[in-house]
Amino acid sequence: MYTLLAFLPLLILLSCLLAFKMTAGKSGALAVLSSIIIAYAFFGLNIPGLTIAMSKGMSLALYVLLIIWSAVFLYHLVYEFEAIDVINKNILIFIKDPFTQFLMLAWLFSSVLQGIAGFGVPVIIVVPILIHLGFDRLSSVAAVLLGHSWSVSFGSMGSSFFTIALVTNLNQQSIGYAMGIFDALAMVMMGLTVCYIYGGWKYVKKGLIYVIPTSLVMISVMFTVLYLNLVSLVGLLTALSGLLTMFIIYTIKEKPGKPETLYAGKLTLGKALLPYTAIIALSLLFQVLKLGKYSISFQYPAFVTDLGHMVAQETAYSTIKFFGHPAPIIIMSSILGMLVYKQSGIWDTKKIKTVINRTIDKNIGTTITLVFLITMALVMMDSGMTSTLALKVSELTGGLYPLFAPLFGVLGSFITGSNTNSNVIFGKFQMSVATALGVNSYVMSGLQSISGSIGVSLGPTTILMAASASGLTGHESEIYKRVIKPVLLTALLMGLLNYLLLFVFRINIGGVL
Template sequence: MDQLTQALYFILAIIPILVIFAGLVFFKKSGTFMGIVGWIVCVIIALAFFWGTPSLGSLDVAFKASIFGVISSFSISLMVLFTILQVTMMDVTGAIKSITEFIKTIAAEKYEQIMILNVGLGSFLVSIGATPVTMLPPIMMALGFSPLASIALPCLGYDPLTSFSLLAVPITAPVQAFVPAADYNHYLNILANNVSLFLPIVSTGLSIGMLWIADGMEGVKKGIVPALVAGLTLGLTCILFVRFFPDLVTITGVVAGLMAMASLFLLRVVQGKPIFNKKTAPQGAVAADGGMTKNLPLWRAVLPWGLLVVFCVIISWPPMPTILLNIMGSANKIPIIADQVVNLKLLNQAYVWVLVSTILTAPFLIKSKDQGVQIVKLWLKRAWSPTIAAAAFFAIAYIMAWSAKSVIGGKLVFDAGMDAYNMNMVIGSTLAVYLGASLFPLVAPILGLFGAFVSGSETSSNVMFYGILNKSSNMLNLDFWQIFSGHAVSGGIASGIAPAKIVNASSVIDVKGLDGEVIKKSAVVSIILTVLVGIILFCWVTFFS
């Protein structure tokens, strides 16, 4: 493929992403609508240009890639579906209001609330497998934040630790998939250490960016101290923890989130401020049904989340993943096409335990049959859109990953010479050819932003672009693990603008039409930080390798 042809194919490969971005930002369409439109555009372009001559075989692969993507999205789409159920139950029964009133007594200042909830608690929750983008927006709204801030801040707050989310799945998954088992721990520790080196700057930058989104430069001026404390604590904790506890990489985010919250409480003590305010919580709270309800005791209000945390800790205990995997055995595996099989790992998934914790705690919160019916109706109204959106973006990601592949000898592989026409390969190799070794580190993180923006998942982005970055790094004689770590960090940053995440956050507070505005505002922060990651990566590769 000559350079002109490659440039044309590069433009074709990114059209689905440009269409989605334009629809969200400029035409103010919903993430769900643009996810479906983007999927249709991606299918048409992939079949017309990247599979050579369109055929029933290529159509079948594209269709099965979509199915594979939808099922692979369960870790996000079903997590969202069941988390919205849990949050809706807590909202209607007054649990969210009780939690909000308690939080008001912890952090009186607005900017401390932003850091404690979104940076500290958000990082902790996402690290154990919970979903801050569906759990925190209702609390933010109840605390008096604008709808835009209530959506944007929970999506941004945990971004620095996305690589360590879900017990570090975004970095363990690609290493497990592509590195020999005997070298797994060695390369996982290299990747974890590399990723952590970016985090003091990234986490601090995101903390400051959140203040700007909340209240502009005035917010930055007033909240700079807690932002610096939260951001630096988060990043430095990660560096120290992965270095001194290499066998516990999976709980790095849990520890860092707790340390960030502790540092903010300590800051109040140092400043001579009480940790708890002497405010008296109101006797009644307005629930989602519009009626006044007596505040729930705090222990009952947090019971669903508390039980979920217990379940997540139990399933992450080293022997448990294997035990749970063996319980269902081959029933976890769904064959899709040729040698491509989706392993659901059902009992290992956090979304299952979100549903279980919701069912088990429902009797402690739901007061009547009518209230239960109201919860289900409101849940279905809120949940269908983000669930479909997450599935659509995963379907797009896998069409791009499987483009130009064929079934040969019972395996899904590239026919001779067709790997050059894979959409992801075209994007990665074009950047390598046109940028060269000197500029590639500056731009490589954009692939992380791009991949996670499309799929809504750093994990998917890391897995899909592993091969591309490996090939490009080898072509340019660069350290792959350094390049890949910059890609992973930027994929985490993309969570703040990923349509799937933003749709989820807006759905739990019943706000429609803000998706594009949130992306437009948050994109400023995300793009600046991605460029900064590129500069850091360039200096690291150029001067310190």
């Protein structure tokens, strides 16, 4: 009974989006309302607890919304001043084959961006580029969402990776090796999925020549960087090595010859790319400078629900670092871009007004939905609904649990839109189940993080960002339909691999059987 009730808000959200094709706003409203009612009436989340949970949800929404608003502003800025046109025309000069462009941008370039910035930045940057190159909107969105999903866990300078190590209290390097095994599978699967999105099975076959050798190089680089214990750089260096390998394969295979002169409209390629290179440079710079103390965060007291579910005190919740959060970095990069436009003589105040108006129009609906969905996630977590659901599934599946374990990583990311949060919710839980079953906890924890990584492509936050960046706001259900099957298939294969590693090969990572 309680398990069914705990599942109801998610069921409502999924049915409204996928079966009834309602907008994300209405689906989110119904889902959050149901979670509030169920948490209050059946899970003993009283008014003080509900107040804290909802406030936490809104503070997390603020963190994400700042990224969305600034990224959409930057997109409209480069669009209005025709910088995106210069970028697209130069991509066409370097890589003429549309299939290679699609695969390289959606699978690898987006992963390089994830390695540096993450938090939805790959989606916001790469989706518009693909659309302007002439690819179908829905295919572009699905390809980027899935294409970079393998790189989320090791991306963003390793933030999700550090979280899983932190919540499980396991050795960082060993957990990295376990994650690497599952990430290798996810990497290949997502490369092939992007090929499939482009043109069906015919292009999966055609894409093997790129996906297999590129993945082999990336897997080697990933384990080498892990061996060197440079955990913050695993995502970035792996994806960069892939981008370079694929470009070399393309050059050998297609023999495109020396590129013609670079295209320059009102801006040169360097100037057109400046806001994006500034994002990369500033992200790296602030990582090195360690200016984390300049930040704002929220505090919340501990509480216990009427059913006895304990929620810990939060002393620094949803911390927004002025020199670490993507929004200030994107805003600084946008300002740099504006200065360059002024210096290049293409400044137009009317265009800035258009940029601001379009940013507001695009983000209003997204803001409402996002607040609803993140609040729902926090109400479910703080009321104990999420843990009730998890415990019941592990109880029902017993020894077969490792087959279903990836679904928790995916579920955590689907509810919260974040690999880090998925690891916070289910990291410790997965490790506890591994201990109870007497299997390797590193493998199970590594699986949790990578399944959470691919699950990010189903996260409401990411989907809304993608819809907003592609002009598909209101069509979120179509995006979900394109993305859900590859995620579930990959999760299924991960479960199978997990089972084989734990029960057939009885793999030993971190000195624990």
